[in-house]
Amino acid sequence: MNETFEPQIVAYCCNYCAYAAADLAGSMRLSYPSNVKVIQVPCTGRVDILYLLRAIEDGADGIYVAG
Amino acid sequence: MKKFNIPHNFEFTSIITLYAQWIREGKLKVNSDWNRDLKIKFTLQDPCNIVRKTWGELMADDLRFVIKTIVGEENFVDMIPCGTNNFCCGGGGGALQAGLPEQRRAYGKVKFDQIIKTGANYVFAPCHNCHGQMEDIGEFYGGNYHVVHIWTIMCLAMGVLGENERAYLGPDLAKVGL
Amino acid sequence: MSKQAIGSVLVVGGGIAGIQASLDLADSGYLVYLVEKNSAIGGVMSQLDKTFPTNDCSMCIISPKLVEVGRHLNIELLTLSEVQSISGEQGNFEIKLTQHPRYVDVDKCIACGICAEKCPKKVLNEYDAGLGKRKSIYLKYAQAVPLKYAIDENCIYFKKGKCKACEKFCPSDAINFDDKQKELTINAGAILIAPGSAVYDPSVYDTYGYKQSPNIVTSLEFERILAATGPFAGDLVRPSDKKAPAKIAWLQCVGSRDINTCDNSYCSSVCCMYANKQAVIAKEHCDDPLDTAIFFMDLRTYGKDFDKYNLRAQEDHGVRFIRSRIHSVFPDDDDKLRIVYATESGKRAEERFDMVVLSVGLSPGKDVAGLAEKMGVELNNHGFARTSCLSPVSTNREGIFVCGTFQEPKDIPHTVMEASASAAAATGNLSHARWSLTRVKEMPPEENVTGQKPRIGVFVCNCGINIGGVADVPAIRDYARDLTHVIHVEDNLFTCSQDNQDHIKQIIREKGINRVVVASCSPRTHEPLFQETIRDAGLNKYLFEMANIRDHNTWVHMDNPEKATEKAKDLVRMAVAKAAYSEPLHQVSLKISKAALVIGGGVSGMEAAVGIADQGRPVYLVEKSIELGGNAKFLGTTWQGEQIGPYLEDLVNRVKNHPDIELFMQTKVTGTTGTMGNFSTTLTSLNGEGKEIKIDHAVTVLATGGREKVPEQYLYGEHPHVMTQLDMDRAFSESDERLSGTKSVVFIQCVGSRIPERPYCSKICCTHSLKSALLLKNKNPKMKVYIVYRDIRSYGFREELYVQAREAGVIFIRYNLKNLPKVESLEDDHLSVTVTDHVLGMPVRLKPDLLVLASGIVPNANTALFEFFKVPVNSEGFLIEAHAKLRPVDFSSEGIFLAGLAHYPKPIEESIAQAKAAASRAMTILAKEEIMVGGVVASVEDARCAACLTCVRTCPYGIPKINEDSHAVIDSAECHGCGMCVSECPGKAISLQHFTDEQLLAKTSALFTSGG
Amino acid sequence: MIVADRKSLDEIQEMIKDYKKILLVGCKGCVTVCNVGGMKEVQVLSSILKIARKKEGRELQVEERTIERQCDFEYVEQLRADCDRFDAILSMACGVGPQFLAEAFPSQKIYPALDTKFFGGAVQHGIWEERCAGCGTCVIHFYDSLCPIARCAKSLQHGPCGGSANGKCEISEDVDCIWDIIVRKKMEQERLEDLRTYRAFKDWRSARDGGPRKSIREELVQ
Amino acid sequence: MTSPIELDELYCDFKESVQASIPEANLDLCLTCGACTGGCPASELLDMDPRKLVRMVLLGMDDEVRKTPWAWVCTMCARCFKACPMKINIPKLVYSVRRSWPRDKAPKGIRGSCDQHIRAGNAMGVPSKDFIWVVEDVAEEIQENDPKFKDLKVTVDRKGAHLVINQNSREPVTEPDELGPLWKILHMVEADWTYPSVMWAGENYCLFLADEEGWKYILEEFVYHIDNNLGAKVVVNTE
Known part of the structure; x- marks a missing residue:
């Protein structure tokens, strides 16, 4: 994997836990790569x-299911 | 007198207050023309006993009014801090006779730094303890400033300062107003 | 109380306290008159940049509430108004108000701002704490509600009779110079005072030189400097030379805990926390590392997650904490500021800072004393409202209630709790006048868009600097223009502000938009607001999609603006793809139960139960032990010395004899189903027969409480003379022989709290120890009493106890985690405590007859119960509220509320306030006959259903059933919309509306097609 | 119902390795109920096959259809129109499905995607157990409706074999010994004697051993 | 590690005595916040600072308090008192510490000056007549060699004078020439002033020694002299 490899990662986040956590990461100004949507x-x-497939x-390039 | 509540029927005031009063009343005609070109810088030590511990801002203002009148506002530089928050010179409370010169001089270092920071040639010491202490730390720490009473410079400004009354003046003022 | 009580409430003060109280009151059936003396509501909170402990930006979490108040049918907003006089009594007050002239016609003004541009007169902008300037004709702030201009008294026309520039240029000729002062008279059943407090003016501290150097600012000024709407548009620069500072110092306790230079002897409760926050947020504004130092005495970060915030500030952000109060701040060359301070060991240290922030406290507002006098409300010796701990929101006058910082300096979560509590208290006996004066809103008919080709409008938000400062918003807007089905794009500074809402409505109608996409912040906080806006424009609220380009993008990719812009484009493309498939969904109204279930028979549970029952709604109160009272049974007095015993007895009696409260002692909850409005819970009694009862209720209040942690250290349990605070209280009440003849007592604080295993402060132990120490000293002034502490956190007026304790000769010795006190039992079985004196740095030994351990509070273990209700707990086991700042009493799942120690350790007065708040929040549901349900629910397509029972088996709430003609059926009123059955159904027979396969697959694949 | 499992991906890939265009047919009958051959599983398998093929760098087109049942020609007929467009048809029905498709479309190549297992039921969501071996003459009433034919490894009809230990069959401790359950149940009901009654030996011809079977209902046959 | 101090055996007698004489001393209220120590130039000298002093008093370590020579380094300038949030009167505490020293242990420089002041009315111990002689001598000198001041009038004990000036004893004794300037100023404003002969010196070493009897005696003598003998209306403290 050369360095310019920019993976596209989709993250399915449940509204109450993971999505809220992602919001919190935002308000805490943690930083993570922008490849995750x-x-x-x-x-x-x-x-x-089926969504994953x-x-x-x-x-x-990667799928993240967080709840 | 209040401490021992000794009855007395006289007011107690400071000569500084009188100086200011007399200048305001025009009785004391003095100005700072003499220093307009000489541009000799003066600063002032606020004696704890007459400023912070008693008359406070009033005294601080009177002191500055008198001094600015006699040396010119542009030639006066305030210490940092000043007024009621000024540091003590380290000479008060009998320190000069306390027999702890090393501690006294260490105490006075703050004052010395303040004076040097102003860059003034002369420091007004309207209190004998301050006068003695600032003289001493001046020599001890090698400051090139001179310590004077207000009356000395006031007489100089009025051109009445006698030749023998210039012990505390530096060479720059030795001849002025003779 | 006369029968014809009026169904309206007067709320004085439009800060967050007044706002929250008004919303609760209006949502539970009362007409609210909200009187605000400024030209817009929002109070001090609207001036803040970010808020602790969540770091949310203050405007983002308050603006939805501002807009809600602005548009709420049952809230009559009276700005620029003041109370002149009141008469009458509880249930029927008559209030005379004066409304000062605004000189702008509110109906015509469209807040376009041209008048302000043209107005020549510049004045200091008090919203910017005097740092910036504004014009004489002004808008308090960008998101102000009502968003209408006003002219203040320095207008040149008023002074000299000429100019009128604003009138010339106003496009909708809204200027009205002969607007007169109006006298209004209104009637209300109750009055609620929330005028807030004033930020302390530190100019009296001449040693700090506040006025001398522009780089010495108050904390409120610093908030404005940080704020995107502030004088420097969010750039953190030194006021003197507009250069970025490298070193900033915060001086705590300016105008608080001081009886020398000022006369505020109390602690203002919030300064330690906001200093923490300001240091962390300030660092974020600087590209190169910013050195921040906070000079403090006691670190009072006592609230929920406050200590964690502080630990993070120290460890992750590198904020320095220096325990030393500052004597003077000296101006130094190049506008720097020199501070000379004493370290803990007494060494002198000196540092130069670019800026010094004075953490000023809160003092009584200047015209608050007048207001209190008009209302006949007594003030305490500090000039705040006098209240009793046992009825924390009531004043001395019947029917008049108080909340917020007018009662005591407090933080926003506590203020919001009190606001709801005062709403409940205010309507305690107005329940039969409920809905008597309220109005109903007619929504415009919903346009039928089925069958129409999608016409999408995309609105990209700058959110001040939060998005615009990182991503290239115009590029995102233009990118969206040529996405399929997009017919309109635009970007705005604050999409959530009220003027923008009206603008969006207008654009929808003009361009016939039938799908709306807003790219801004999190749908969790702003989706309801935008949905209501497009509904107001005639669009079904589900024809809406949000792209979170702030919390999930610019805030977390600050270091890489290009990537953030690219990602924002992807997120917008994904949102547009999903929006194209969104369908209108209709909610259906559902009859709801009237009853409430309260779990936990402690003070919180009982107060919540009585709070709801007093409003005329039946309550089931469940307690698993054999008696009511919880921890309060062991407590002696409140910190103000009020006896808890009689209060508790009276409360228990009121609960037992209340016609509307059904009590279930020795009973546990063994199961629950249903959703807000229609829960059904099974209760099992524990005394033998274990008979089960099923009860139906609309709301649930969890007040399961907490208990004193049994200490594991300091010889507790091994030595008879080592006891906890409750043991001490019991010893006092039973005049235990261990108390007689004691010559020396030692208290050790933070036992089991603020340690790695339990990184939180139990908030009550300091006050409790101080109270006990004073009791001991009163018994025998000669007794030696020592308190060995880490930080004395007697916040607010409790500081008086700390002063009285020291005055009585109690010796305070500070220890820290690295040098714990050593407790041993000597040969003669006498206790010995060795600790290092924090001033002299020398070991000292105490030989106390009694050792009292201030043990922390842990939540009662109720994992099964919390599992039934599916409510989350944090790592220490405390219930997690919906939003730490503005919804401290709700859960994220609707219809469930919390109160008391189960939420977080708190003194009894805060538990009572939270319990009443829970009652008020519950009433916003119980007050209604029916609620709207449906929308995001699952629905079955009969043709595809193979009746394979997969959905019946997987649904966590057990809702799908197979009907007679063997098809699955899902009751839309019950379905929680989680979608598990949809993804499991082998026949693809179920789809979750608003989250259909089609929509989600479109959103997913949009990420990978063209770009991204 | 008929319970089946899906074949492994390798096995399916092996079957269709030569084809570029296939039709994947699901069945809404038993295989949907046991979550292995319904519309969802068809879409999932289709996606998996496409990804697998993509990883090999070869292209694969898959079309998906799910019909009511694959064991009635009328439903199978619905595929007729498109069936020739494909190189092969992959049936996700029980064993009956591929055979009916083959009979309906003799020229087309039909492949089974599932391994049909047994007649049984879901003891728990996701766990199916065999209950009937289709022996043609039901005798479970002698054993209190616990069928030793299907549920005993050796289909013994007169008591457990020597290998039954603490309720488990000797072939695996995951398999209960049905005789252990039968005897316990009889003892509970104090009717152990029932097991002593003499019964004629079983006529296995009605089972698979008697060759492929038919069931004809004269009244229905046109 | 030095053995720990047994706090239970210590009793705060000294604190009680100070609180008794100075009720508003507020000593107990100390928050150990360090504001005083941060602003005190004498901090760290002799390993002592205002906060440590107050702490020792509160813990009852009376003998260390009485023993520390720091009490003579602190000049009681009250800068700590100005910033102390609890308004603790540390200067008065230091004064009380000085008072608790046996007279012979106090710094002999200060004791000497105080004794001389009691005896001779000025800290240098110069007899009044010498003071009068110097004053008259310097006055004559100025009258002779400066025509502007030929009728300069410097008097001692002149009854009915409006102002009484208390002169610091350093000038007349060691730097007589420094007396001139003040006189000239007073002369130019025609001030009606005189020197007192009794307790004429402006300094107050008995205060520094915290010798209350001496201090009281000096004041009484001075006040008696002014009110009864001179009847001056205003006493002026010089620079």
Whole structure:
């Protein structure tokens, strides 16, 4: 993996825990790479395996499901 | 007198207050023309006993009014800090006779630094303890300033300062107003 | 109390206290008159940049509430008004008000700002704490509510009779110079005073030279310097030369805890925490490292997560904390400021700073004494409202209540709690006048957009510097222009401000937008606000999508603006992709139960139960032990010396004999289902037969409490003379023989608190030890009493106890984690405590007859119960509230509230306030007949359903059922909208509205197509 | 219901390795109920196959269809229109499905994506257990509706074998000894004697041993 | 490690005595906040500072308090008192410490000056007549060699004079020439002033020694002399 590799990572975050945590990381001004894009779901239970597979099919380099 | 509540029917005041009063009343005609070109810098030590511990800001203002009248506002530099918050010179409370010169001089270092910071050639010491102490720390720490009473410079400004009354003046003022 | 009580409440003061109280009152059925003396509401909180402990920017969390008050049908906002006189009594007050002229017609003014541009007269801007300037015709601040200009008294026309520039240029000729002062008379059933307090003016401290150097600022001025709307637009620069500072010092206790230069002997409670916050936030504003030093006496970070915040400030952000009060600040060359201070060991140290912030305290507002007099409200010796700990929000006058900093300096979470509490107290006996004066809002008919091609409007927000300062907002806006279905794009400074809301409504109508995307901050805080706005424009509120380009983007990628801009574009593209598939959804109204379930029979539980029952709603109170009272049973007096015993007895009786309270002693909750409005919980009695009862209720209040931690150190349990504070209280009440003949007593503070295993402060132990020490000294002044402490946290007026204790000769010795006191039992079985005197640095030994350990508070273990209600707890086991700052009594899941020690350790007066607040919050639901449900819920497509029972089995709330013609059915009123059944259903028969597969897949794939 | 498991990915990939365009057909019957062959599982498998193929750098087109059942020709007919467009058809139904498809579309190559296992039920969501071996003559009423034919490794009908130890079958401790359960139940009901009644030996011809079977209902046959 | 101080055996007698004589001393209220020590030039001298002194008093370490020579280094300038949030009168505490010293142990320089002041009315111990002689001698000199001041009038004990000036004893004894300037100023404003002969010196070493009897005696003598013998209305403290 050369250094210029910019992975595209999609993160399914549940509204109450992970999404709130991501907000908190923002208000605490922690910093993390910008390759992660958060998609808000009511609960990680909502994340169908199909989403993960379709994401990979579309070119995702990593998927993060946090709840 | 209040401490022992000794009855007395006279007021107690300071000569500084009188100086200021007399200048304001015009009785004491003095100005700072003499120093307009000489531009000799003066600073002032606020004696704790007459400023912070008793008359406070009033005395601080009177002192500055008198001094600015006799040396010119542009030639006066205040210490930092000054007025009621000024540091003590270290000579008060009998320190000069306390027999602890090393501590006294260490105490006076703050005052010395203050004086040097102003860059003034002369320091007004309207109190004998301050006068003695600042003289001493001046020599001890090698300051090139001179310590004078207000009356000395006031007489100089009025051109009435006698030749023998210039012990505390530096060479720059030795001849002025003779 | 006369029957014809009026169903309205007067709230004096439009700060966060007045705002929260007004919202609670208006939402539970009362007309509110909110009187504010300035031209807009918001109070001191609106001037703050960021707030602790969450670091939210103050404006972002208050503006939704400002807008809500501004648009609330049942809140009559009376700005530039003051109370002249009041008459009448509880239930029926008549209040005379004077409304000063605004000289601007509020209906016509569109706050375009041209008048201010043209106005020649410049005056000091008090909103910017005098740092910046504003015009004589002004808007208090950008997000002000009401967003209307006003002209102040220095206007040239008033002074010299000429100019009128504003009138010439005003596009909607809203200027009205002959606007007169109006006298209004209103009637209200109760009055609630929340005028707040004044920020202390430190010019009397001549040693600090506040006026001499522009780089010596007050903490409020520093907030303005940090704020994006401040005089330097958020750049942290020195006022003297506008250069970025390298070193800043904070001096604590300026205007507090001082009986020499000023006469505020109390502690202002908030300065330690805001200094922590300001240091952390200031560092963020500087590119190169900023050295921050806070000079303090006792570090009073006593609230929830405050100590953690402080530890983070020290360890992660490198803020230096120097325990030394400063004598003087000397101006130095190049506008620097020199501070000479004594270290803890007495050595002299000296540092030069670029800026000095004076952490000024809070003192009574200047016209507050007059107001109190008009109202007949007594003040205490500090000039604040006098209240009793056992009825913390009531004043001496029936029907008049108080909350916020007018009662005592306090932080915003505590203020918000008190605001809700006073709302409940105020309407304690106005319940039958509920909904009598309130109005109903008719929404414009909803446009039917089904079948229409999507026409998306994208609004990109700058949020001051929060987004605009990092990402290239115009580029994001232009990028969005050519995304599919997008017909309108724009960017604004503050999308959430009220003028922008009206602007969005107008654009929606003009351009026929049928989907709206806002790229700004977190939907968790702002989605309801925007949804209501587009609903007001006739669009169904679900035709809306947000892209969080701040919390998830600019705030966390500050070091890489290009990447942040790219990511913002991706997030906007994803949001637009999902918005294209969004469908209108309709909520349906659902009858709700009237009852409330309160769990926990301590003071908090009982106060909440009585609070709700007094409002005429039935309450089920469940207590698992055999008697009511909780910890209060062991307490002697409040810190103000009020007897707790009689109060508790009276409270228990009121609970037992209250017609609307059904008591379940020795009963546990063994299961619950349902959602807000329709919970159904099974209770099991523990005394033998274990009979079960199912009760239906609309809301739940968790008041499960906490208990004193049993100390594991300092010979507790091994030596008879080592006791905890409750043991000491018991010893006092039973005049235990161990107390007679004691010659020396030692208290050790922070036993089991503020340590790595429990990194929090239990908040009450300092006050408790001080109270006990004073009792001992009163018994025998000659007795030697020592308090071995780390920080004495007698915040607010409790500082009086600390002064009295020292006056009585109690000796305070400070220890720290690296040098704990050593407790041994000598051969003659006498106790010995060795500790290092923090001033002399010498070991001292005490031989106390009694050793009292100020042990901390731990929450009662209720993992099963919390599991039933699915409420989260933090790492120490305390319940996590919805929002630490502005929703300290709610949970994130609707309809459940919390109060008392289970939330965080707190003194009894704060527990009572929180319990009443819970009651008030509950009433915002119980007051209604029905609530709107549905929206984001799952729905089944019968044709695809194979009745395979997967959904029935996976749903955590057990809601899906199989009906007679063997299809699954999900009751939209019950469904929590989590979507687990949707992703598990093998036949793809269920879809979660607003989060359908189509929408989420579109959002996911949008990330990977074209760009990103 | 008929319970099946999905074949491993390698096995499926091996089957379709030569084809570029396949049709993946799900069945809304038993395999949906046991979460292995419904519309969701079809989409998931389709995606997995495409990703696997993409990793090999070869392209694969998959179309997805899910019909009511694959064990009735009328439903199978719905695929007729498109069936020729594909190189092969992958059926995600129980074993019956691929065979019916093959019978309906003899020229098309049909492959099974599942391994059909047994008749059974879900003792818990996600765990199915065999209950019936389809022996053709049900005798469970003799054993208090606990069928030793299906649930005993050796289908013994007259008591447990020597290998039964503390309720577990000798072949694996995950398998309960059904006889242990039968005897305990009889003892609870104090009707242990029932097991002593003589019964004729079992006629296995009605089972698989008697060759492939048919079930004909004259009244329904046109 | 030095053995720990047994606090329970110490009793704060000294603190009680100070509180008794100075009720508003507020000693107990000390927050150990360090404001005094931060602003005191005498901090760290002799390993002592105002906060440590107050702390020793509060802990009852009376003999260390009485023993520390620091009491003579502190000049009682009250800069600590100005900033102390609890208004603790540390200067008066130091005064009390000085008072608790046996007279013969106090610094002999200060004791000497105080004794001489009691005896001779000025700290240098110069007899009044010598003071009068010097004054008259310097006055004559000025009258002779400066025509502007030929009718300069310097009097001692002149009844009915409005102002009484208390002159520091250093000038008349060691630097007589320094007396001139003040006289000239007083002359130019035609001030109606005189020197007192009794307790004429302006300094006050008995105060520094904290010898209350001596200090009281000097004042009484001085006041008696002014009110009864001179009847002056205003007493002026010189620079």
